[in-house]
Amino acid sequence: MTVTVAREPVHQPAVRALLEPAWALSGALYPAESNHHLDESALELPDVSFFVARNNTTACGCGALMRVDERYGEVKSLFVAPAARGLGLARALLAAIEAEARKQGLSLLRLETGIRQPEAIGLYEATGFRRIAPFGTYQDDPLSLFMEKAL
Numbered sequence: 256m257t258v259t260v261a262r263e264p265v266h267q268p269a270v271r272a273l274l275e276p277a278w279a280l281s282g283a284l285y286p287a288e289s290n291h292h293l294d295e296s297a298l299e300l301p302d303v304s305f306f307v308a309r310n311n312t313t314a315c316g317c318g319a320l321m322r323v324d325e326r327y328g329e330v331k332s333l334f335v336a337p338a339a340r341g342l343g344l345a346r347a348l349l350a351a352i353e354a355e356a357r358k359q360g361l362s363l364l365r366l367e368t369g370i371r372q373p374e375a376i377g378l379y380e381a382t383g384f385r386r387i388a389p390f391g392t393y394q395d396d397p398l399s400l401f402m403e404k405a406l
Contacts, residue, residue, distance in 0.1 A: 256310055258344060260351040263307040265298045269314035270307060277317075277334035284371045289398040291367050293319070293331050304355045308335070308344040315339035318348040320355050320364075323391060327363035327403075328356045333375070345378055357406055365390055365403040376400060 263270070274295065281290045298305050298319055308316035316335035322328045330352055335344045356364055366384065368375050384402040389395050 256342070258308065258310055258342065258347060260306055260308045260344075260347045262304055262355075265295050265305050270305075270317060271295075273307075273314060273317045273334055273336060274332065276336070277332065280334075281369070285369050285398055289369065289396055291393070291399075293321070298332060303331070304352070305332075306348055306351050306355075308339075308348050310339055310342060310344070315342070316344040316348055318345075318352055320352045320359075322359060322361065323365075326361065327365055328352075328359070328361045329391070330364055330366040333366075340374075345375075346382065349378070349382055353404075353406065362406055363403050364406060365401070367393055367399050367401055370398055370400055 278292055281292055297303070302322040304320045306318050307314050316339060318333035319331040320328045321331050330349070333345060333348060353364060366379065368379065379402050384404045387401050387403050389401050393399070393401065
């Protein structure tokens with residue numbers, strides 16, 4: 256097994272095959288007003304760094320860093336295909352996002368996740384994120400958790 260994480264373009268079939276189930280999962284767990292994922296065009300904006308995790312050559316996970324301002328960036332679209340979970344891909348993606356944030360001179364990473372995703376919450380807490388109040392344009396939502404990590 257060879258796991259790699261690299262910046263890649265969003266518009267490719269392997270990435271769409273990851274994003275579509277991620278969006279479907281969010282749609283099944285939460286109402287539309289509690290979904291805050293980025294669509295493909297937003298993931299291609301200049302302030303977004305998009306990463307793909309591959310097991311050998313197969314795309315198995317993705318995630319993005321969205322630079323919000325000179326101080327912080329937001330983790331977006333972190334997803335690992337169910338068949339590839341347990342291989343450390345989510346941690347590898349988070350490490351790549353954190354490294355990119357540091358490279359860009361950011362001092363904080365923030366994220367929003369849903370309360371119905373205990374595995375994601377556990378991962379974020381295990382990697383140093385702590386719970387905070389809503390940030391940026393987010394409103395208080397009983398289905399959302401907001402977290403940050405100082406870099």
